[in-house]
Amino acid sequence: MRAVLVAAAGLLSSALWAEPSWVILDARKAEGVPELIRVEKEQKGSGLKGMILLQEADGKSQEVEESRILARIPGLPGGEAKIDREEAVRAINLLLEAKSKVPVLEKALQEQVEQWKALLDKIPNAEDPEALAKAEEVFTRAVSQAMPQPYDLKATYTLEQLETQSAALEKLKKEFPARTGEIQQLMDPWETEAKYLREGKKKFEGRWLSSEEWEREHDSGGLIGRGMRTLFWHQLSVSWGA
Known part of the structure; x- marks a missing residue:
């Protein structure tokens, strides 16, 4: 199986990957099946030449012969990592190619395909107005669910409310990594108020x-400082786009 997969699909890559990825390993025995492993990082092994150390997502690590690596497939971006449509399409194509050549892993690989497709739907496509509008609609709906009400400078919030709202928007960043900057702008006033509350300050007008x-x-x-308050409100309105 290995010879067919490598020669026909051209999936084998000699470059080490520093980003999270999925690695397909050839079976150790003729009657065995290939393995799909979630890898956080690869580096050269400390032993014999041609060995690769795979640091797995669960904290484990294993050293394998590089020749056993049939394919390396990008993992979904995490945190604030940004990705464009071309990278997402490339990952989907790699998964589809691997799926066709390793039928035993079809179900697991298809799950990854669906996750990448969902991410692709959330990335705006400047060359396709219809797709761009769809992506914007998906994003707007997700923002409304994560933040039912926009921040109100005149409202009174508890620290728990502020932290809950910030956590919801932080989660949204992972769903829409390409729009992290916009989401952070929504988070700023919530985080600022939480910071002041932790410092023991109180909001007055x-x-x-x-x-x-x-x-x-x-x-x-x-009655004191009416002019100062007017200036304060104006500055906040400008900085937060109110």
């Missing part, structure tokens, strides 16, 4: 005050 300042302003009935 849109301004963040220390406990002493708050008591002084509160006791004065809010």
Whole structure:
């Protein structure tokens, strides 16, 4: 099977990968089946020449002969990693090619294909207005689900509410890595208010005050600093696009 896969599909690559990937290993025995392994990183083995050390996602590692590696397929990007449509299409094509050559792994590889397709649908395509509109619709709907109400500078939030909202938007970054910057802009005011609350500050008419300042302003009935407050509101409106 190995000779057919490598020669016909041309999947074998000699370059080590530093990014998370899926690796298909040839079976050790003639009656065995190839293995699909989630790998976080590859590096040259410390033993004999031609050995590769695979650091797996579960923390384990194993040293294998490089000749056993039938294919290397990119893993889905994580965190704030950005990816374009061409890279996503390339990953899907590699998976489809591997699936056709290693039928025993068809189900596992198809699961990866579906995940990449879902990611591809979320990446805007400037050359296809219809696809671009669809991607924007998907993104807008996801944002509405993650953040039912936009941040309101005049509202009062608990620290738990702020942290919950920030966590929901952080999760959204992983779903839409290509739009991390936009999502971070939505997160900024929530994170800023949470920061001030942790510092023990209080919000009074849109301004963040220390406990002493708050008591002084509160006791004065809010008559001090009207001009300062107007300027403060204007600056925040400009910076947050309100």
